[in-house]
Amino acid sequence: MKDGGRLAAAIEVIEDIENRRRPVQEALKDWGTSHRFAGSGDRTVIGNLVFDVLRKRSSLAWRMGSESARDLVLGVYALEWGNDVAAVERALADDRHAPDLLSDKEKAAIAANSLEGAPDWVRADIPEWLWPSFSDNFDDEAVAEGAALSERAPIDLRVNTLKATREKVLKRLGSLGAEPTLIASTGVRLKPRPGAARMPHVQAEEGYRKGWFELQDEASQIAALLVFAQAGEQVLDFCAGGGGKTLALAAAMENRGQIYAYDSDKLRLAPIHERIARAGARNIQVRQPSEGALDDLVGRMDRVLVDAPCTGTGVWRRRPDAKWRLTEPALEDRIAEQEQALGIASAFVKPGGFLIYATCSVLAEENEEQVYRFTEANEDFEIVSVGEVWQDTFGFDKPHPWSADMKTITMTPASTGTDGFFVAVMTKNA
Numbered sequence: 379m380k381d382g383g384r385l386a387a388a389i390e391v392i393e394d395i396e397n398r399r400r401p402v403q404e405a406l407k408d409w410g411t412s413h414r415f416a417g418s419g420d421r422t423v424i425g426n427l428v429f430d431v432l433r434k435r436s437s438l439a440w441r442m443g444s445e446s447a448r449d450l451v452l453g454v455y456a457l458e459w460g461n462d463v464a465a466v467e468r469a470l471a472d473d474r475h476a477p478d479l480l481s482d483k484e485k486a487a488i489a490a491n492s493l494e495g496a497p498d499w500v501r502a503d504i505p506e507w508l509w510p511s512f513s514d515n516f517d518d519e520a521v522a523e524g525a526a527l528s529e530r531a532p533i534d535l536r537v538n539t540l541k542a543t544r545e546k547v548l549k550r551l552g553s554l555g556a557e558p559t560l561i562a563s564t565g566v567r568l569k570p571r572p573g574a575a576r577m578p579h580v581q582a583e584e585g586y587r588k589g590w591f592e593l594q595d596e597a598s599q600i601a602a603l604l605v606f607a608q609a610g611e612q613v614l615d616f617c618a619g620g621g622g623k624t625l626a627l628a629a630a631m632e633n634r635g636q637i638y639a640y641d642s643d644k645l646r647l648a649p650i651h652e653r654i655a656r657a658g659a660r661n662i663q664v665r666q667p668s669e670g671a672l673d674d675l676v677g678r679m680d681r682v683l684v685d686a687p688c689t690g691t692g693v694w695r696r697r698p699d700a701k702w703r704l705t706e707p708a709l710e711d712r713i714a715e716q717e718q719a720l721g722i723a724s725a726f727v728k729p730g731g732f733l734i735y736a737t738c739s740v741l742a743e744e745n746e747e748q749v750y751r752f753t754e755a756n757e758d759f760e761i762v763s764v765g766e767v768w769q770d771t772f773g774f775d776k777p778h779p780w781s782a783d784m785k786t787i788t789m790t791p792a793s794t795g796t797d798g799f800f801v802a803v804m805t806k807n808a
């Protein structure tokens with residue numbers, strides 16, 4: 379396919395997503411199934427166009443003066459991928475499958491590429507209804523924070539120190555442009571590539587199959603390190619899901635002590651067994667959800683991690699369609715689930731032990747407000763400073779996360795160069 383046909387395909391997929399409220403991956407997959415002639419290079423370009431539209435939907439609409447799927451896609455191709463009016467015209471004229479040639483209004487919009495007069499939520503590419511909460515959280519930096527959440531994300535890997543060293547993984551993936559991450563000592567990063575470029579498929583690498591590394595954003599790696607789990611301790615990963623944090627904890631604990639991996643959803647927990655085997659982790663006990671599954675752990679854990687279900691606002695770079703699908707009732711549902719999970723999980727902390735609450739959201743309602751409400755209602759728990767653990771673990775010279783209270787922390791693409799992630803540590807009075 380030529381670019382003209384790829385632009386037409388991306389427009390079709392965006393229309394499908396918007397008209398039928400379809401998840402982006404499903405819409406792309408369906409398009410691929412019904413257009414088998416398209417090669418993998420074509421699919422990459424179409425996917426990149428679609429994802430970039432979703433990342434910057436509102437600022438593109440403002441600059442193009444239109445919200446149509448056509449103008450959003452042409453906006454990405456021109457304004458984000460650096461094609462001027464003449465280059466766009468060539469792509470459209472060059473291919474009989476291409477969309478119609480540019481109108482005068484479109485040509486003027488591309489030439490101007492202007493956000494003049496745009497409100498802050500448009501500049502930040504944040505849904506308008508969420509702006510009061512988002513901007514309250516980030517003050518003068520809110521537009522920059524929103525804009526950073528609208529960029530492409532890197533691929534981050536966590537080196538599994540049970541099987542490999544960072545040097546070894548860096549060497550193996552050197553040809554892909556792998557670099558060490560700035561904060562987590564376990565992290566390796568493949569920077570996002572621009573425009574039509576494809577990102578490498580790291581799961582096809584030998585090192586992945588051998589368990590030398592896992593795919594995990596640096597923020598999640600940092601969150602797992604901030605749990606500060608020590609070799610020999612008893613740790614409950616209460617919202618273990620597919621086990622991303624569980625495996626990071628096992629490596630941090632050097633395979634010693636015991637991690638109990640639990641999730642209320644059996645299906646989410648399912649992949650953990652294969653991942654544990656690949657990682658060579660030997661101190662993880664998976665507890666399937668059932669009546670009384672954790673009864674023997676009550677009041678016994680040194681540390682309990684609640685990696686709570688959340689709106690995922692911190693990972694909008696990777697799941698940009700979720701940004702525009704999020705609703706106020708959905709946010710309220712997540713808040714209620716978090717409150718419930720925190721309440722149940724707290725029972726397993728032993729006196730003097732730690733309760734760590736984390737989300738991949740950057741909204742205060744799901745973060746600070748949640749832990750303040752919890753500690754007010756549960757006076758035996760007290761918030762301790764993650765900042766101190768941060769400095770002990772990473773030193774003073776690394777990029778700093780946000781902290782509204784100098785105790786809890788919020789990582790963001792703009793501040794730490796990671797996904798958005800919140801961590802609070804509480805201790806249970808002895």
Ligand SMILES: C[S@@+](CC[C@H](N)C(=O)[O-])C[C@H]1O[C@@H](n2cnc3c(N)ncnc32)[C@H](O)[C@@H]1O
Binds near residue numbers: 598621642685686719
């Ligand atoms: C953010 S995901 C966990 C991701 C996982 N920790 C990782 O690193 O891959 C949140 C998980 O919490 C689980 N969950 C939600 N409510 C729960 C509850 N009350 N008890 C236990 N797990 C719960 C969900 O099923 C979901 O898998």
